[in-house]
Amino acid sequence: MSHALGHAQSVAPTTPGPIQAVDPRARILAAVAFALVTVSLKSLLVLLAPLALAGAALLAARLPPGPTLKRMALMDGFIVFILVLLPFTMPGDPAFTLFGWPASWAGLERAAGIALKANAIVLMLLSLVGSMEPTTLGHALARLRLPESLVHLLLFTVRYIAVMDDEYRRLRRAMKARGFRPRTNGHTFRTFGYLIGMLLVRALERSERILQAMKCRGFTGRLPLLDDLRYARRDALFGVGTATALTLLLILDVWHAGFV
Amino acid sequence: MHIVDGALSAPVVIAGSAVAVGGIALGLRSLSLEKIPAAGVLSATFFVAALVHVPIGPSSVHLIMNGLAGLVLGWAAFPALFVGLLLQAVFFGFGGVTVLGVNTVNIALPAVLVGLLFRRGAASADGRVAALSGLLAGSLAIVLTALTVALVLWLSGDEFLAAAKLVVLAHLPVAVIEGLICAAAVTLIHRVKPDLFDALTPPPSASARPA
Numbered sequence: 001m002s003h004a005l006g007h008a009q010s011v012a013p014t015t016p017g018p019i020q021a022v023d024p025r026a027r028i029l030a031a032v033a034f035a036l037v038t039v040s041l042k043s044l045l046v047l048l049a050p051l052a053l054a055g056a057a058l059l060a061a062r063l064p065p066g067p068t069l070k071r072m073a074l075m076d077g078f079i080v081f082i083l084v085l086l087p088f089t090m091p092g093d094p095a096f097t098l099f100g101w102p103a104s105w106a107g108l109e110r111a112a113g114i115a116l117k118a119n120a121i122v123l124m125l126l127s128l129v130g131s132m133e134p135t136t137l138g139h140a141l142a143r144l145r146l147p148e149s150l151v152h153l154l155l156f157t158v159r160y161i162a163v164m165d166d167e168y169r170r171l172r173r174a175m176k177a178r179g180f181r182p183r184t185n186g187h188t189f190r191t192f193g194y195l196i197g198m199l200l201v202r203a204l205e206r207s208e209r210i211l212q213a214m215k216c217r218g219f220t221g222r223l224p225l226l227d228d229l230r231y232a233r234r235d236a237l238f239g240v241g242t243a244t245a246l247t248l249l250l251i252l253d254v255w256h257a258g259f260v
Numbered sequence: 261m262h263i264v265d266g267a268l269s270a271p272v273v274i275a276g277s278a279v280a281v282g283g284i285a286l287g288l289r290s291l292s293l294e295k296i297p298a299a300g301v302l303s304a305t306f307f308v309a310a311l312v313h314v315p316i317g318p319s320s321v322h323l324i325m326n327g328l329a330g331l332v333l334g335w336a337a338f339p340a341l342f343v344g345l346l347l348q349a350v351f352f353g354f355g356g357v358t359v360l361g362v363n364t365v366n367i368a369l370p371a372v373l374v375g376l377l378f379r380r381g382a383a384s385a386d387g388r389v390a391a392l393s394g395l396l397a398g399s400l401a402i403v404l405t406a407l408t409v410a411l412v413l414w415l416s417g418d419e420f421l422a423a424a425k426l427v428v429l430a431h432l433p434v435a436v437i438e439g440l441i442c443a444a445a446v447t448l449i450h451r452v453k454p455d456l457f458d459a460l461t462p463p464p465s466a467s468a469r470p471a
Contacts, residue, residue, distance in 0.1 A: 005347065005351055031357060032357055035265060035356070035357035035358050036357075036358060038265070038266075039265055039266055039273075039358050040270075068353075071352060071353040072353055074352075074353070074354075075262070075264060075353050075354055075355075078262055078264065078354070079263075079264050079267070081423065081426060082267065082413075082420070082423040085422045085423045085426070086419055086420075086423075088422070089418075089419045089420070089421065089422045089423075090419040107419065110419070113266065114264070114266040114267045115266075116266075117264075117265050117266025118264035118265050118266050118267070118356060121264075121265040121266070121356055121357055121358075122264070122265070122349075122353045122356060123353075125349065125350060125353070125356075125357055126350075126351075126353050129350045130350050130351050130353070134347065134351070137350065147285075147288055149288045149291055149293070149296060149339075150284065150288055150339055150342075150343075152293075152296045152300070153288075153291070153296055153299055153300050153303065153339055153340065153343055154300075154343045154346070154347075155300070156296060156297055156299070156300020156301065156303070156304070157300045157303040157304045157307065157340070157343050157344070157347070158304075158347070159300070159304075160300060160301045160304035160305075161304040161307050161308060161347075163301075163304070164301070164304045164305045164307075164308045165308050165311075168308050168309075168311075168312075182313075182314065182315050183315060184314075184315050184316050184317055186440065188314065188315070189314070189437060189440040189441050189444065190440070190441075190444040191444075192312060192314060192323070192441050192444070193440065193441040193442065193443065193444020193445040193446075193447070193448065194444055194445070194447075194448045195312075196305075196309050196312070196323075196325065196328070196441065196445045197444065197445035197446070197447070197448030197449045197452070198448060198452070199305050199308070199309065200302065200305055200328075200332060200445070200449065200456060201448070201449060201452050201453045201456060203301045203302050203304070203305040204298060204301070204302065204453065204456055204459050205453075206301055207297045207298035207300070207301040207302070208298070210297045210301065211294065211297045211298070214297065220293075221292075221293025221294060221296070222293070
């Protein structure tokens with residue numbers, strides 16, 4: 001559908017898996033509950049379980065593992081410097097020294113814990129929620145009682161990311177045809193500034209036409225959401241399964257903490 | 261700079277989410293139903309702008325443009341940037357679930373602040389005033405974002421202090437670049453469609469006009 005979100009579409013499965021059969025609302029709620037429980041876990045050993053669960057969800061959603069895991073690795077790139085610094089900034093028993101700086105066990109544990117939590121949660125989010133159409137996400141959020149105007153904003157944004165991305169690519173192509181190559185200099189910054197300014201001008205003019213066209217079709221400010229979300233037996237099973245798994249995680253964590 | 265799940269302390273995550281909910285609610289109140297299509301298309305544009313990479317030597321950074329978003333969207337920048345971050349988290353895996361509120365505050369609060377400070381300047385009839393306002397808005401928004409990220413890290417534990425300092429340092433060149441790009445963008449808007457800055461929050465006289 002879209003290019004920019006189309007990265008997501010390229011990851012979308014060719015054949016929908018068992019995850020796609022579950023009600024989108026249940027998938028969103030499960031991903032949020034999973035994140036809350038995983039963040040609260042203390043034991044490193046128990047934290048391997050959420051990562052395994054997320055891996056299982058990835059398989060059940062039939063997402064291609066390569067691109068999805070690459071995306072997860074990309075996220076790790078953001079935080080790698082925070083994690084690398086932690087062993088050297090947390091006090092504790094030294095594990096090893098690097099250029100005379102002691103790295104503590106406590107810091108290593110902390111860094112490993114953050115890495116496990118962050119990756120498990122993102123993988124679960126990509127598998128449960130990232131595997132649905134962006135519009136379905138909007139509809140499900142509306143049914144979960146998010147404010148109507150926020151859902152409308154989301155739906156319009158999703159709809160026009162593809163359009164504005166096309167516009168952006170067109171302008172970049174025109175710039176390239178005129179010999180523009182981005183470098184680290186004032187000319188590049190000014191050119192990118194003009195590019196974004198132009199995109200905004202065209203976006204606003206387009207939105208005026210959109211509003212007029214929608215008014216012609218009787219737009220009253222409300223988008224009727226034509227869908228038929230109904231919880232079924234399989235959603236109840238999914239819910240019970242998720243709740244059981246999360247409760248087990250919490251019990252394991254407390255139990256494990258009791259031993260240490 | 262997206263923070264991920266598992267790093268921040270619970271009070272920071274909860275406080276960040278509460279501020280985000282408040283900001284989004286205020287932003288939505290400023291959006292009448294008629295203005296949602298414009299806000300959505302502009303929000304989509306800022307989403308696309310964040311995919312633009314600017315080379316810095318052998319490496320590159322992607323644009324954030326939250327300063328410009330604040331100038332153009334005003335309070336609506338809060339829900340608009342939230343939607344962008346939500347889509348990035350769900351479909352790209354950037355960021356996380358529990359930190360969505362904190363990440364929204366880090367980007368959107370500076371946007372709204374510089375919008376309040378420099379919007380009048382950016383909409384000025386004088387091209388130089390407009391460009392200068394754009395420059396200040398663009399760079400100040402990044403500096404504030406870096407400081408907010410550093411603050412939430414530091415509040416979560418002293419062990420993050422080194423990382424927090426690094427975040428601020430690493431964002432200084434980005435602040436310069438975003439300032440220059442934002443100044444150029446405001447200059448172009450000034451020449452081509454100066455009323456863009458009034459599109460979402462028209463001056464009181466215009467909104468008082470009978471429909």
